[in-house]
Amino acid sequence: MIAPHVVDSGRRWTLPLIATLGDVTEAVAAPLMDRRPGRAWWLSVGASAAVTLVGAVAIWFSLTRGPGLWGNNSAVVWGFPIANYVWWIGIGNAGTLISSLLLLTRQKWRASLNRMAEAMTLFAVSMAGIFPILHLGRPMYFYWLAPYPNSMQLWPQWRSALVWDFWAIVSYLLFSIMFFYVGLQPDLATLRDRDGSRGWRRMYGVAAMGWQGTPTQWRAQERLHRTMAAIAVPLVCSVHSIVGLDFAASLMPGWTESIFPPYFVVGALFSGFAMVVLIALIMRRAMGLEGLIVPDHFDAMARVILAASIVMGASYSAEWLSALWSGEAADLRVVRFAFTGPYAPFYWAMLIGNVAAPQLFWAKPLRTSTPVLIGVSVAVLVGMWLERILIITNTLSIGYEPSFWRLYAPTIVDFLILAGTLGGFVLLMLVFARLLPVVSMHETRKLLAEERG
Amino acid sequence: MTVVAIATFADEGSYLRARVRAVAEERRIVGEWLPYAATSLGAGDGEQGIRAAAIVIGLIGGAALMAVTIWSAVVAYPFDAGGRPVFSWPAFIPAPVEFGALCAGFAGLVMLFRNARLTRLHHAAFDFDEVARAAQDSFVLALACDMGADANGALALMATAGAAHSRLIGG
Numbered sequence A: 001m002i003a004p005h006v007v008d009s010g011r012r013w014t015l016p017l018i019a020t021l022g023d024v025t026e027a028v029a030a031p032l033m034d035r036r037p038g039r040a041w042w043l044s045v046g047a048s049a050a051v052t053l054v055g056a057v058a059i060w061f062s063l064t065r066g067p068g069l070w071g072n073n074s075a076v077v078w079g080f081p082i083a084n085y086v087w088w089i090g091i092g093n094a095g096t097l098i099s100s101l102l103l104l105t106r107q108k109w110r111a112s113l114n115r116m117a118e119a120m121t122l123f124a125v126s127m128a129g130i131f132p133i134l135h136l137g138r139p140m141y142f143y144w145l146a147p148y149p150n151s152m153q154l155w156p157q158w159r160s161a162l163v164w165d166f167w168a169i170v171s172y173l174l175f176s177i178m179f180f181y182v183g184l185q186p187d188l189a190t191l192r193d194r195d196g197s198r199g200w201r202r203m204y205g206v207a208a209m210g211w212q213g214t215p216t217q218w219r220a221q222e223r224l225h226r227t228m229a230a231i232a233v234p235l236v237c238s239v240h241s242i243v244g245l246d247f248a249a250s251l252m253p254g255w256t257e258s259i260f261p262p263y264f265v266v267g268a269l270f271s272g273f274a275m276v277v278l279i280a281l282i283m284r285r286a287m288g289l290e291g292l293i294v295p296d297h298f299d300a301m302a303r304v305i306l307a308a309s310i311v312m313g314a315s316y317s318a319e320w321l322s323a324l325w326s327g328e329a330a331d332l333r334v335v336r337f338a339f340t341g342p343y344a345p346f347y348w349a350m351l352i353g354n355v356a357a358p359q360l361f362w363a364k365p366l367r368t369s370t371p372v373l374i375g376v377s378v379a380v381l382v383g384m385w386l387e388r389i390l391i392i393t394n395t396l397s398i399g400y401e402p403s404f405w406r407l408y409a410p411t412i413v414d415f416l417i418l419a420g421t422l423g424g425f426v427l428l429m430l431v432f433a434r435l436l437p438v439v440s441m442h443e444t445r446k447l448l449a450e451e452r453g
Numbered sequence B: 001m002t003v004v005a006i007a008t009f010a011d012e013g014s015y016l017r018a019r020v021r022a023v024a025e026e027r028r029i030v031g032e033w034l035p036y037a038a039t040s041l042g043a044g045d046g047e048q049g050i051r052a053a054a055i056v057i058g059l060i061g062g063a064a065l066m067a068v069t070i071w072s073a074v075v076a077y078p079f080d081a082g083g084r085p086v087f088s089w090p091a092f093i094p095a096p097v098e099f100g101a102l103c104a105g106f107a108g109l110v111m112l113f114r115n116a117r118l119t120r121l122h123h124a125a126f127d128f129d130e131v132a133r134a135a136q137d138s139f140v141l142a143l144a145c146d147m148g149a150d151a152n153g154a155l156a157l158m159a160t161a162g163a164a165h166s167r168l169i170g171g
Helices: A021-033 A039-065 A079-104 A108-112 A114-134 A139-145 A161-193 A198-208 A215-248 A260-287 A295-326 A329-340 A344-362 A370-397 A412-435 A441-452 B012-024 B050-076 B094-115 B129-134 B149-161
Strands: B002-009 B028-033 B139-146 B165-169
Touching: A021 A161, A021 A441, A039 A114, A039 A412, A079 A108, A079 A114, A079 A161, A079 A215, A079 A260, A079 A370, A079 A412, A108 A114, A108 A295, A108 A441, A114 A139, A114 A161, A114 A260, A114 A412, A139 A161, A161 A198, A161 A215, A161 A441, A161 B094, A161 B129, A215 A260, A215 B050, A215 B094, A260 A295, A260 A370, A260 A412, A295 A329, A295 A344, A295 A370, A329 A344, A329 A370, A344 A370, B002 B012, B002 B028, B002 B129, B002 B149, B012 B028, B012 B139, B012 B149, B028 B129, B050 B094, B129 B139, B139 B149, B149 B165
Parallel strands: none
Antiparallel strands: B002 B139, B002 B165, B028 B139
């Protein structure tokens, strides 16, 4: 169980060891400014940097030798790159969705988690953006996706899902950076004004842009934060709906389904919450944030994961049933292939990870059990990755044209690129944890003040 | 001679009490600094124009990209993709929607900087330790007053409201 030694005093989202507004500041800022990084941090940085480097080498080989190094073939043309893209952008989408949706619905418990979730968004979307470029075939011309006057008088093909993805990723990443900064700015001022190294304080001071915390500034910040949250929710839903439309707008069995956009959005929220649970557990332990990230936070997130798993199960059922209802031979073949074909073990593993494992969260004690939270979150993340790859391989391996049926087998280069992005993501999170406050101090102060009455 | 009575408060309640009394006594508040966006702030200066700018610029940005899309696909480069209509308006919607949202966010950010008078890295307020405390854990209230009895009255007002620390600046 998480922190069973702490007695609950009636406060729900902060523990009694955080008694004053200053305690909030110290709990978050002291690990950043007073403590040097420990051996575990350096080891983690070394390991993740090494994995990232291996992935970068695999990308370099892919760029110089071509996509023939991957498992993609003439039928399964998307393979790992698009599956990885969809998986990463789903995780990324969830960060903003969690932060903005909880802000708009006035869920106070977001205060301890939104910063991590938003950082997760930035890093996950950055990883996601690598894959469509790699997959272009001629990645050196990726800028052709942008409309700009050119001597060839060529313009982007606006009917292409690839162009939709370009606008979705670029707009979303830039918007997320602004959203992240608006929430972060007052905390940068806190670090600027706190005792600590002069160089760091100067850096935070420049980044804080002269924030003072006057009522005028707070009103402006609050108004903009809520306005951006109101924009972010439909933006996130549209971004992942566009990813769903990459499939649904294609004329392939198993893909041409109107359920895809909402089903992708829920899947994004699902995998994102699983990733936030893992990040929160690690940050809580590593940064000593037990007073600010409390068992009820994990309980709340576990409930969301449970609810999302039920929606995911219903979505899978809808896929199977729509094939049955339509009676379309190709659709039925894809469903049969999923359950009994060569990828069937992965399909069953996906169902276990995405639908069965989260059912453990019906039991309240399991919702705050660290091993169960870790186990279910990892199962969900693996399950969601399997879902992404199986959506591609099940349909493309056994499409409409039998002469075009091919099985897909990834290569070591595919796995190394995926591992590289995982390493890069972890590396960026580690650097984030040493550079910026991982918990929103000003929002947690407000939460504490409200909880104390 | 005019001086400034400045005080720090450990909680929102005592700060609010001092503020209400200062307003009731018609004292001139010359500065306030808060460690979080207190609910008691209510509506007021700073909020104006943010939503309007986001909506207007978002719509303009989205419409502009839609115009580029239609012009490039229909007029400049009418490409026949499998017999689909050149003016495939449903397929033209996603990019302008995304770009419009980006423009809206950017316009809001510009308005934040404008309304909050940000980018002033050097400001006289930063010379006072109390303002630095506000970013950590304190509410700070500064009142203009005349040296002498008026200043003592201001200090007394803030002390009785629950100030943790107060002093006079200037004079």
